[in-house]
Amino acid sequence: MASLRDIQSRINSTKKTSQITKAMEMVSASKLNRAETNAKSFNPYMDKIQDVVASIASGSRNATHPMLKSREVKRTGYVVITSDRGLAGAYNSSILRTVYNKIKQNHQSPNEYGVIVVGRVGRDFFKKREVPIMLEVIGLSDQPSFSDIKDLASQTVNMFGDETFDEIHLFYNHFVSAIQQEVTEKQLLPLTDIGAESKSLNLTSYEFEPSQEEILEVLLPQYAESLIYGALLDGKASEHAARMTAMKNATDNAKDLISSLTLVYNRARQAAITQEITEIVGGAAALE
Known part of the structure; x- marks a missing residue:
């Protein structure tokens, strides 16, 4: 005794x-309030840009863009958003387990895929398992701005454009509530689901100047980059909620x-x- x-x-x-x-x-609770506000305030921008893109994609047969078309998949990219620190419950382990199991299930060789990772925990996880890391960003602030990941987002989109990847999937933790976060997978590129989403949206009628093709050329990369940033804001809110819990x-x-x-x-x-x-x-x- x-x-x-x-x-x-x-x-x-x-x-x-x-x-x-x-x-x-208490610190995490304070950060959660700000992160949740940032994520919600970004939604109107995403809704509007999606509305415009969907309107062009569904309203004109002549408006085409490589980012809207599927092609034979020879190599797949995975964008994975994790945190730089632990002590957040199952926040990191759940998403890393999901991504790693999907990679093992869908690929036989490291030449068939690559990972673009945000967060030190994810970077260390994939490096330890010798998963090919194409891009990485660590040390982001608790309230990140778009400029913090602009280079990563732009390079990710360019990797699809130059056919480094034939499809890119985005993995992050979606913030549901302070006690619930869901691992979410979203196809980042190609944007083949824009047309399907447009059917469920009450699209606004637009007149475009210049041509629709020129607008898509500028707008689609911005939209894809915004999807990454929106997922990061959502993931940060989930991280603070998980750490607080x-x-x-x-x-x-x-x-x-x-x-x-x-x-x-x-x-x-x-x-x-x-x-x-x-x-x-x-x-x-x-x-x-």
Whole structure:
């Protein structure tokens, strides 16, 4: 049985851990509010640009673009959004497990795919397993701006244009609520689902100047890059929510452990006191 000093030391260290996790929970809650606001404020822009692209794609048979057409898939790209830090519950492990299982299921050789990764956790995961990493970005702020990933987004789109990849899939954690995040897969390129989405949208009628082909040439790359940025904002909100929940659970577990250790400490102290009284009584009886 541990000594009273050892038990007291564990109680003190657990209390300090509880203070740290509580502070991290409050910090994550504050960051979550901002991240959720950023993600929601970006949605109107995405809805409008999708509306315009869908209107062109569905309204003109002559308006064509390579990003709207499927081609034979010889190599697949995976854009994976993770975090730079841990202590976020299953936020990273769930998405990395999903992507890695999909890669093993769909590909026989590393020449058939490549990974574009955001976040140090994902970068280290794929590097350890010798997965080909084409592009990487680490050290993003908790509230990233588009300029932070503009180069990565632009290069990713260009990799489809120069046929480095024949299709690109986007993986990230979608923010549902503070206690729920869903691993989401979305086909980034080609944009073959624009036409299908346009059927469910109440499209606005537009008059285009210059031609629709020229507009698509500029707008489609911006739209694809915006999909990556929108997924990053969504992923950041999910990250802060997951970390807040994980730290709350850690704080609650620390409190339970402190209660349990306090009970053990009190029992051990009572046993020690009883032992001392017994020894005193026994010594007094021996002197008589």
